[in-house]
Amino acid sequence: MKMIGKEVNQKESTASTSRIVICIPTYNERENIKNLIPAIFDIFKSSGFKDAHVLVIDDNSPDGTADEVKRLQQHHGNLHLLLRERKEGLGRAYVAGFRRALSMKAEIIFEMDADFSHDPRMIPYFVKSLERADLCVGSRRVKGGKVVNWGLHRQLISAGANLLTHMVLRLKTRDVTSGFRAVRATHLKRIYLEALQTNGYAFQIELLYLLERKLNAKIVELPIIFVDRQKGKSKLGVKSILEFILEVFRLFFVGSPVPIIEMDDGDTN
Numbered sequence: 001m002k003m004i005g006k007e008v009n010q011k012e013s014t015a016s017t018s019r020i021v022i023c024i025p026t027y028n029e030r031e032n033i034k035n036l037i038p039a040i041f042d043i044f045k046s047s048g049f050k051d052a053h054v055l056v057i058d059d060n061s062p063d064g065t066a067d068e069v070k071r072l073q074q075h076h077g078n079l080h081l082l083l084r085e086r087k088e089g090l091g092r093a094y095v096a097g098f099r100r101a102l103s104m105k106a107e108i109i110f111e112m113d114a115d116f117s118h119d120p121r122m123i124p125y126f127v128k129s130l131e132r133a134d135l136c137v138g139s140r141r142v143k144g145g146k147v148v149n150w151g152l153h154r155q156l157i158s159a160g161a162n163l164l165t166h167m168v169l170r171l172k173t174r175d176v177t178s179g180f181r182a183v184r185a186t187h188l189k190r191i192y193l194e195a196l197q198t199n200g201y202a203f204q205i206e207l208l209y210l211l212e213r214k215l216n217a218k219i220v221e222l223p224i225i226f227v228d229r230q231k232g233k234s235k236l237g238v239k240s241i242l243e244f245i246l247e248v249f250r251l252f253f254v255g256s257p258v259p260i261i262e263m264d265d266g267d268t269n
């Protein structure tokens with residue numbers, strides 16, 4: 001695995017003509033989404049992306065996040081909303097979002113949080129990285145990456161989660177819980193997504209495990225500066241941490257039950 005970062009801006013991106021879909025799951029993110037969506041579309045414009053879309057997957061947030069998205073849709077033709085009936089967790093939202101993105105014939109699919117922890121200005125660097133990788137992980141654990149505004153408590157949990165994963169599963173990716181990722185659709189297509197039953201951090205680790213271990217995806221880690229949310233509330237609590245620990249051991253002892261779909265060469269695009 002190679003760590004990259006600085007040189008991504010140098011040559012004209014061939015990936016900028018790819019169909020890109022940024023999946024953003026939301027639950028009570030009205031205040032954040034209001035500013036994040038225009039910021040992402042500004043980046044698309046300044047980067048010269050011709051076919052870039054944002055898909056918000058909202059679990060019927062009581063704060064009216066979906067109404068805000070509908071309002072924004074009047075200004076941004078490539079903004080899509082997948083409105084779900086009730087809160088079912090991050091994993092279910094992503095599975096539904098990935099499925100929708102694949103049906104939109106996306107070539108590059110992003111995972112991104114709505115709370116500005118993930119800097120939209122990094123999007124073009126992810127896209128560029130995918131010219132020589134299958135998965136690009138926004139990483140706080142490679143040179144140049146870091147976290148801003150996290151208390152000791154959060155830092156310890158994150159360090160512990162990564163240490164446990166590396167000791168037990170021996171994954172090569174440094175930042176295993178990162179939720180800022182871009183993956184080639186050709187790889188996501190090969191995962192039987194509906195069989196993914198995990199949520200929260202456990203979902204992120206299971207997906208990473210499938211991509212790194214089962215699909216042998218070529219992975220790059222791009223340093224990111226992760227900023228703790230300023231607005232809205234965190235939804236990932238103690239339950240999520242316990243599920244993560246159980247998932248690491250489940251993957252070690254029995255692996256993931258999610259089937260990998262074999263494809264003929266002609267089917268992969």
Ligand SMILES: Nc1nc2c(ncn2[C@@H]2O[C@H](COP(=O)(O)OP(=O)(O)OP(=O)(O)O)[C@@H](O)[C@H]2O)c(=O)[nH]1
Binds near residue numbers: 029087088234235
């Ligand atoms: N659709 C949907 N989105 C969710 C759900 N749970 C979390 N999210 C979204 O997933 C993203 C990540 O959740 P956060 O609460 O920010 O989790 P986190 O980043 O680990 O925690 P903080 O650092 O405290 O913000 C945010 O955009 C949330 O709104 C859910 O059940 N359904």
Ligand SMILES: [Mg+2]
Binds near residue numbers: 113115
């Ligand atoms: Mg967050």
